[in-house]
Amino acid sequence: MLLDWGYVAIFALVGAGMVSMPLAIIALISPRSSYPHKRETYESGMAPIGEAWSQFNVRYYLFSLIFVVFDVEIIYLYPWAVVARSLGAPAFYSIVVFLAVLVLGLAYAWRKGALEWT
Amino acid sequence: MVGEALAFYLLAAITLASGIVVVTSPNLVHSAVALVPALLGVTGLYILLNAEFLAGVQVLIYAGGITVLILFVIMLTEGATGLRVPQRNEQGPIGAAVAGAAAAVLIAVATRTPWAHGAGVLPSYTPGAIGESFLGPNLLLFEGTSVVLLVTLVGAILIARKED
């Protein structure tokens, strides 16, 4: 089993090298020139107003919050899925209870308007 | 076995080095981004410890979920990343002493205790073993988790929503 992951590690390392290779090539061969506005931030031709690092809508957080909760839920379903068939009916009832509680959560989020983008 | 040692030290170095960036970087986004290699290093350690399923969970939840959540909140609250304000309080030396002492005590305990080595072999297919455990002796834990998640969802939405 560790052998499998050794392969994956080499895949990641060699892959990172191969992805960086074109960047190394352009660092060597690409032309350089400089004039005052070259490194200006692109804002459709206007001079940029303020910084982009300003604040954004809280909606983004609400969605990612619901996402994390459901992501954790899904994690618990993976081990269930591999043994469900061999364990028979009890596996079905336990998952129905598990999901029912979470559907309550989804319904609550829906009801409270956390799923609305306003 | 040489390979295992090599992998362990490499992963430990990645984890600790990124951990140091997380803890010391004056730029909050850098801290949050450095959290990713730290978590991936821990993922590698899980794999060395034959916990494949947990490794997948670690990447999916921590690196792909919690880090995104943290990045969102930093971007929502810190206009210019907090670079203009000091990031550390005046407890620097005391904090370092306390954290160092805690780590030293833990290391002393870890190295001096003659740890018992249990018998048995780890199941080679961890998702299956965990699934059987969840549908067997740990059923209550499994069902209880869904309640914890429900409470989290309700609580967090209540807190984060704008009161209109």
Added chain:
Amino acid sequence: MITLTHYLVLSALLFGLGLYAVLTRRNSVAMLMGIELMLNAANINLVAFNKYAAPGAMQGQIFALIVITIAACEAAVGLALILAAYRRFETTYVDELDTMKG
């Protein structure tokens, strides 16, 4: 040869790092990241004990799974609190959140 002690020492170091962040950082999100590091240190211990001290059972890994779950819940609620506090007081720095000070 990598033994249980190796993992425990690594986890102690990681725990120390996390604790340092919690004690010295002013920003609440940065403190939260420190807590995540500490939880990861605890998880390394759990999984390492599972492999070396009790390989017959899966309890260590299942505990670690629960810890990850709780970490996700803690992050979700904690960050929601930080956002709520930010909306009210316009800051995420814990030493500026002193309304409750007597």
Added chain:
Amino acid sequence: MDVMPWYVEVLRAIVGTIIIFSAVAIVTAMLGVLLERRISAWIQSRIGPVHVGPRGLLQTVANTVKLLQKEYILPRNADAVIFSSAVIVVPLAALLDYVVLPFGTTRAGPLIYRDLNIGVLYFAATSSLIVVGILMAGWGSNNKYALLGGLRSAAQMVSYEIPIGLVLITIAMLAGSLSTVTIVNAQTHLWFIVSQPVSFVIFFVAAIAEVNRAPFDLVEAESELVAGYFSEYTGMRFALFQLGEYGEMFAMAALAVTLFFGGWQGPVLPSVVWFLIKLYVLVFVFMWVRWTYPRFRIDQLLNFSWKILIPVALANLVVTAFFVIVVH
């Protein structure tokens, strides 16, 4: 399994990696971009690229050579470290998916880089890393379009990860395993597209959204956000993001082939050919959809995932579980 000396294993891994990376770069990014341009031209009654090479086949090669010669610009206000590392993270995370995709079979066993026993979970985990890369690119550019594109993209991708996860679980339950090879073998008699059409529709729609393509492409809505999170990237860095995008699209299509269309299985023709035929048919449908439907708004997009796809996927999971576990 026979034990080989470690350096043979390492060599095998390195060679395998290089083959897969080159194949993905050629088959997905180069041919994929060309295909996209030809298909869009065909749908819009244009001609498309025809001048470079026979029938325009070398167009993307020429483009790549052009991009190699372009200067790369680091915007003055950008965060150099994060801006530059995002370029590596996005394509690498997309290409890591290919580790578990089986693309054929031989007498010695299936052609796959490594048949991990957490297969589909590994796929879900590596593709979730792309979100981090996109947020890094968006924030690192310190450009309003890029940051807004990055945030939108992240919100969209995480929303659609959930239905994909639910579909993966449904299929894993049918096959009783997370390994992709086992899932393919479980379809010897009946492809899962027949027994699980609802799952396929959910997967397909969510996959389009996950790879940020029209009608879910408001992340890169050219008319409002320029190029989205990679607006500030020039030359080869831009090309690497394209590689990441097309790599992930082909990975999603290949996963759909693995989960629903029996993977490499098929009569007469060699297994790899069957796999490629199925892959390209699906990719064609992806492109067809892109050039046919108008774009969603962000509220419609997020609502669609949470209010339609996820409830349907949950219901589908429970119904399937009922039939598979209780009835049988």
